[in-house]
Amino acid sequence: xxxxxxxxxxxxxxxxxxxxxxxxxxxxxxxxxxxxxxxxxxxxxxxxxxxxxxxxxxxxxxxxxxxxxxxxxxxxxxxxxxxxxxxxxxxxxxxxxxxxxxxxxxxxxxxxxxxxxxxxxxxxxxxxxxxxxxxxxxxxxxxxxxxxxxxxxxxxxxxxxxxxxxxxxxxxxxxxxxxxxxxxxxxxxxxxxxxxxxxxxxxxxxxxxxxxxxxxxxxxxxxxxxxxxxxxxxxxxxxxxxxxxxxxxxxxxxxxxxxxxxxxxxxxxxxxxxxxxxxxxxxxxxxxxxxxxxxxxxxx
Amino acid sequence: xxxxxxxxxxxxxxxxxxxxxxxxxxxxxxxxxxxxxxxxxxxxxxxxxxxxxxxxxxxxxxxxxxxxxxxxxxxxxxxxxxxxxxxxxxxxxxxxxxxxxxxxxxxxxxxxxxxxxxxxxxxxxxxxxxxxxxxxxxxxxxxxxxxxxxxxxxxxxxxxxxxxxxxxxxxxxxxxxxxxxxxxxxxxxxxxxxxxxxxxxxxxxxxxxxxxxxxxxxxxxxxxxxxxxxxxxxxxxxxxxxxxxxxxxxxxxxxxxxxxxxxxxxxxxxxxxxxx
Ligand SMILES: Nc1ncnc2c1ncn2[C@@H]1O[C@H](COP(=O)(O)OP(=O)(O)OP(=O)(O)O)[C@@H](O)[C@H]1O
Ligand SMILES: [Mg+2]
Numbered sequence: 001x002x003x004x005x006x007x008x009x010x011x012x013x014x015x016x017x018x019x020x021x022x023x024x025x026x027x028x029x030x031x032x033x034x035x036x037x038x039x040x041x042x043x044x045x046x047x048x049x050x051x052x053x054x055x056x057x058x059x060x061x062x063x064x065x066x067x068x069x070x071x072x073x074x075x076x077x078x079x080x081x082x083x084x085x086x087x088x089x090x091x092x093x094x095x096x097x098x099x100x101x102x103x104x105x106x107x108x109x110x111x112x113x114x115x116x117x118x119x120x121x122x123x124x125x126x127x128x129x130x131x132x133x134x135x136x137x138x139x140x141x142x143x144x145x146x147x148x149x150x151x152x153x154x155x156x157x158x159x160x161x162x163x164x165x166x167x168x169x170x171x172x173x174x175x176x177x178x179x180x181x182x183x184x185x186x187x188x189x190x191x192x193x194x195x196x197x198x199x200x201x202x203x204x205x206x207x208x209x210x211x212x213x214x215x216x217x218x219x220x221x222x223x224x225x226x227x228x229x230x231x232x233x234x235x236x237x238x239x240x241x242x243x244x245x246x247x248x249x250x251x252x253x254x255x256x257x258x259x260x261x262x263x264x265x266x267x268x269x270x271x272x273x274x275x276x277x278x279x280x281x282x283x284x285x286x287x288x289x290x291x292x293x294x295x296x297x298x299x300x
Numbered sequence: 301x302x303x304x305x306x307x308x309x310x311x312x313x314x315x316x317x318x319x320x321x322x323x324x325x326x327x328x329x330x331x332x333x334x335x336x337x338x339x340x341x342x343x344x345x346x347x348x349x350x351x352x353x354x355x356x357x358x359x360x361x362x363x364x365x366x367x368x369x370x371x372x373x374x375x376x377x378x379x380x381x382x383x384x385x386x387x388x389x390x391x392x393x394x395x396x397x398x399x400x401x402x403x404x405x406x407x408x409x410x411x412x413x414x415x416x417x418x419x420x421x422x423x424x425x426x427x428x429x430x431x432x433x434x435x436x437x438x439x440x441x442x443x444x445x446x447x448x449x450x451x452x453x454x455x456x457x458x459x460x461x462x463x464x465x466x467x468x469x470x471x472x473x474x475x476x477x478x479x480x481x482x483x484x485x486x487x488x489x490x491x492x493x494x495x496x497x498x499x500x501x502x503x504x505x506x507x508x509x510x511x512x513x514x515x516x517x518x519x520x521x522x523x524x525x526x527x528x529x530x531x532x533x534x535x536x537x538x539x540x541x542x543x544x545x546x547x548x549x550x551x552x553x554x555x556x557x558x559x560x561x562x563x564x565x566x567x568x569x570x571x572x573x574x575x576x
Contacts, residue, residue: 188414192474194375196427196481197404206430211417 055282062279065272070280075242075258078267085277087244091159091253092284094245095238096227098163103170104220111178111216116208117200119183127175134172142168143233151237159245159252162238166230170223177219181212214295221292225285231256255281322386323348323485323515324369324406329383331364333376338364342549344534346485346517351507353530353555354519357570360536361547362519363411366487369517370406371399388484404431407483411490413470415462415477420445420454423462423473427481440480447509448476449502468499475503479510486510488518492525504529523574526555533558535567 024030069084076083110131114124146165151157185208193207231254239251240261255277262274324346331339339361346352346369354362364373371392373379385392392402404427415423424441433440441458445451450472454465462473471494478486488507492500507516507529520526526533534552538545551564562568 186414188410188412189416191372191375191410192414192416192477195370195372195403195408195410196430196477197400198430199400202430206426207416 058275058279058282061272062275062277065276066279070273070276074244075253075262075273076269077242078265078270081269083269083273085255085258085273085280087241088253088255088258088277089280091162091238091241091245092228092255092281094248095159095162095166095234095252095254096224098160098248099166099170099227100220100224102164102167103174103223107171107174107219107223108178108216110175111180111182112204112208114175115179115182116185116204128179131172131175131179134168135176137168137172138232139169139230140232140235142166143236146233147236154249156249157237157239157251159238159248159250162234162252162254165233165237166227169230169233170227173223173226174216174219177222178212178216181215181219182208184215185211217295218292221288221295225288225292228284228288229256229281231260235260255284321348322346323388324392324517325384325386326365326369327384327386328365328368328381330381331361331368331373332378332380332382334378336544337546339547342536342547344549344552346515347532348515349511349513350531351511351516351518351529353526353533354517354536355521355523355526355533356536356547356550357538358521359545359547360538362536363489364547365536366489366517366519367408369485370403370408370487372403372408374399404481405483406485406487407478407481409471409475409478409486409488409491411493413467413474413494415465415470415473417461417463419459420462420465420473421458424476424480426477431481433481441476444476444480445473447479447506448472449499449506450476468495471495472499472503475506479514483514485515485517488516490519490521493521500525523559523571527559530555535562535564535570537566537570 025034069082071084071086071089073082073084074087075085110127114127118124142165145168146161150161150164154161189207189211190203193203198206234254234257238254238257240257241251241253243253245252259274259277259281262270262277265271322345326342326344326346328339328342330337331342342361342365344352344365354366356362367373368379368381369385369387369392373381381393387402387406391397392399407427416426418426421438421441424444425437428437428440442451442455445454450469453469454460454473462470465473471491475488475491492503495503504525507518510516511531518530520530531554532552533555535550535558536547537550538547550566551558551562553563558567559571562571
């Protein structure tokens with residue numbers, strides 16, 4: 001019985017003979033693999049061309065003017081030489097900070113509600129829906145909206161209005177990534193916390209928040225990076241200013257509007273500054289993007 | 301006023317005396333998940349200073365009963381219990397009872413290791429900090445880790461994340477976390493199912509040590525383990541007659557008696573199946 005079984009099974013094994021494990025290029029599978037790898041590298045290279053050329057242009061043209069004056073001086077008047085973009089850098093940072101102060105707490109609390117406290121309620125479904133709609137919200141409409149509700153009421157363009165319009169754009173990113181991060185905290189871990197005698201608030205603050213923090217920070221950094229580069233919402237809300245920011249209720253300079261204004265001017269000095277402002281802006285965005293990646297890769 | 305207090309005191313001592321050697325007296329009539337009757341008629345006493353083992357086929361409600369002892373099941377919205385569970389004379393499901401406080405006195409170790417995403421040290425110190433413990437935290441952490449047979453493996457890396465440990469080490473970390481606060485009763489739901497035989501032996505040793513000071517209830521699928529560690533054994537089974545699969549307590553008694561001389565036929569059949 002067993003011998004017949006062996007004879008019926010053995011021929012195939014014997015037919016293969018001693019295995020040849022050495023690498024051979026001639027085999028179809030290896031060849032295809034090689035071709036595909038090469039193709040993909042070429043495609044990736046093509047995709048990177050625009051990115052690299054933009055970066056190259058920014059560095060070669062904007063890098064010329066990088067100096068301390070750029071950070072400490074005000075924009076020049078027409079025909080004036082030199083000058084800097086200090087007020088625009090400060091203005092952008094201030095408005096992004098205001099936007100963060102509004103959107104991060106609301107976004108995290110919202111994410112905590114939809115992701116942890118009451119995921120299945122109708123309010124959660126509504127919050128989620130609004131978040132997703134806001135994600136695709138045209139940024140210029142956020143500016144128009146704040147113009148109608150804040151600028152007209154306050155009778156002035158201001159850093160506050162600029163910050164509020166940016167916060168509308170940041171909110172969905174913070175909210176949806178925070179929700180995701182809170183959902184990723186395993187139920188087992190929450191059970192353990194309840195088992196140790198935590199009440200729901202303690203489970204949220206001692207376990208869920210710290211465990212989800214890297215994920216939440218990723219969303220926050222992405223939102224900040226996105227808001228830093230926005231120009232359309234600021235056009236109707238913060239406008240621009242040639243001076244240092246003196247209060248939150250006056251028109252405020254920003255990098256993106258400075259780029260927009262100066263690049264259209266017929267003066268060489270201003271155009272150079274627009275390039276430098278672009279480089280600074282890209283660097284700011286890049287820093288926040290890198291921060292978000294560094295949080296994301298941290299072990300949960 | 302003072303009369304009333306006297307009366308209350310008297311009542312309390314009376315209740316304690318009635319409790320006697322019983323840490324947890326469970327008198328469960330029915331446990332429902334929604335409309336589904338999961339368990340019926342389970343009356344078990346978890347005696348002080350002893351290890352009580354819960355055995356029985358899968359799905360018979362061992363975990364359900366165990367988790368209802370410290371009100372862990374309250375976290376499941378559709379859970380509903382009819383009956384009483386007395387912890388040192390007080391009804392755990394009484395009106396003014398805070399389940400959070402119950403869980404601080406009745407600790408729990410789960411089937412799946414579930415350390416927190418924080419350092420090994422902080423994992424063990426978690427319950428101490430939660431309870432506002434003011435004494436020597438490092439000392440208590442070391443003691444708990446030693447008793448959980450984990451100290452030698454982690455003493456040089458207490459700052460590492462608890463999740464970086466192996467599965468078996470994680471489980472011992474969870475045991476250390478649960479015993480660091482010295483709860484009155486420790487509930488363990490198949491704590492060794494993720495462990496190798498050596499770690500399992502270490503945990504069993506630990507349980508035998510623990511019972512000098514604590515009371516332990518353990519669910520296990522491993523009959524040998526029940527024989528090795530349990531002083532008393534409760535055998536659960538399922539009956540399919542009422543449409544659903546409803547678990548119930550078949551018999552409970554000294555481990556030796558249940559395994560060598562079971563009163564019920566169901567127990568006999570189950571054990572002969574397990575040991576054949
Ligand atoms: N959260 C829940 N919701 C609904 N039904 C549940 C829930 N947990 C358990 N049950 C049901 O209750 C019954 C008893 O389950 P339980 O987990 O207590 O069994 P067990 O004896 O611990 O089984 P095992 O040995 O496989 O762990 C099962 O029929 C199960 O499907
Ligand atoms: Mg179970």
